[in-house]
Amino acid sequence: MARVLVGVKRVIDYAVKIRVKPDKTGVVTDGVKHSMNPFDEIAVEEAVRMKEKKLASEIVAVSCGPAQAQETLRTALAMGVDRGIHVEISGPEYETLQPIHVSQILAKIAKDEKADLVIVGKQAIDDDSNQTAQMTAAFLDWPQGTFISKIEKTNGELKLTREIDGGLETIKIKMPAVLSADLRLNEPRYATLPNIMKAKKKPIKKLSPKDLGVDTAARIEVVSVEDPPVRQAGSILADVDELVTKLKEGGHV
């Protein structure tokens, strides 16, 4: 049975309309609703289903970030994860934390915890990087299964369906491996109140990047964060004829 590591990130809730800071250094995060990155919920759900199918023996969730990252870990624990590891990173160090740092952390923990499978979301909806699974796999020299919408386990191998540009692709990969979850992989469960209560008793180990021997020095310098250009207000048309006229005027037809 596989030991599964899942990566979870605390991000601004997907439904929040974000605001750029006036000094253009970033977006406003104080007092803004945060939740678990939606793709990570799918990763957690998949790990929990593997455990329910007796394909996984233990699930460990890892989150890198400030103290509040523990709330995200608690959510994962309430969904069925066995224990958490919080790698605390805050302040300016967190501002320039990139997938490369997180991947190095995940790779080290995967080795320390003797994981057979690492599952993360395909991208975080804040930085939209879509890099962590690929880089974690590279640091471990494990195969990667990215943008996965279906996992079938056969002895020691995984048969994976990937979402690619023109449709779907099937690959087989050997374990240990790193996977990234796409939207269609599953429908994550809601944590029930009794499970939320139980999750409070589950252990969360706290580590620092230094404990893991990972250097989190900035790889980028943020030059600016700005609002996207605003589109000019359009007009509501009376009927289809008017739309046809506008399309003709615009040279579209």
Added chain:
Amino acid sequence: MFASNSRGLALQLSNHLKRLQSTLVLAEHNNEKLIPITQNAISAAKKIGGDISVLVAGTKCAPVAAQLSKASGVSKILLAENDAFLGFTPETLTPLVLATQKQFNFSHIVAGASAFGKSVLPRIAAKLNVSPITDIIDVKAPDTFVRTIYAGNAILTLKSKDPVKVVTIRGTNFEPAPLEGGSASTEQAAAGDYKTDLVQFVGQELSKSDRPELTSAKVVVSGGRGMKSGDNFKLLYDLADKLNAAVGASRAAVDAGFVPNDLQVGQTGKIVAPELYIAVGISGAIQHLAGMKDSKTIVAINKDPEAPIFQVADYGLVADLFKVVPELTSKL
């Protein structure tokens, strides 16, 4: 006098820096023809400045190499034809790119931000111990790039401190480089044993369509939850045929099973920026807008006047789509 001197110096310096740039573009292809986003990637490489090489790896490379050898601005094509590259798996391509990098010491490694580029480039970057930069929309300087974050709701300009810049580019933000006027030399890429038993490509199931490809179509007609069923998408296919348009969809339409996943437009689907985008029965959630709000002209057809899509639409029609879409099709 002093000002003009310092400007001259800056120009000299910048030319000097540009001379030092050399970019490797990873060609995306299907062993028969080039995938167009590669041409956009070549344009981004031109903007970075310096010498441009293109790596063509696959089980069959000759037709694509022939296409690329005429690409304007490309000086060298590197060929790596090997059965190991079946399915273009990142596990086999990464050691090839690392060997190529060792040989030529590129300052930049670039590919389109497609499913292919996004799978392969971060793996390469990790092996080079550099932080990759995803889905850039502009190049400000050889080390300074612009990209969107938070579903396109903020624009981040960043300076990379890494010695090698590994970058994927958003196809819709760079013009495709023409496949004519150039005369690149072709040589074999670093030979090696690129086989692996870690991963095995089994096969692909591609959606077949006679319509233009979604990310490069001049016109896109998209349907959302308001379409109510997959059968009703016929209305959009009819309209799309009139306009020579590609058909897209919102996540709601994909999740409801109306259309396959690869038609999804949005933050986590495809990013499109056509001349004309017609959103039918789509409310306009943040995540959908992320994939289409750079379209030149946006038309929204929705019966809910409060739908957020109307805030970005140039022309809105508050009406029942089942009535107005057939009418529009017949009047075009």
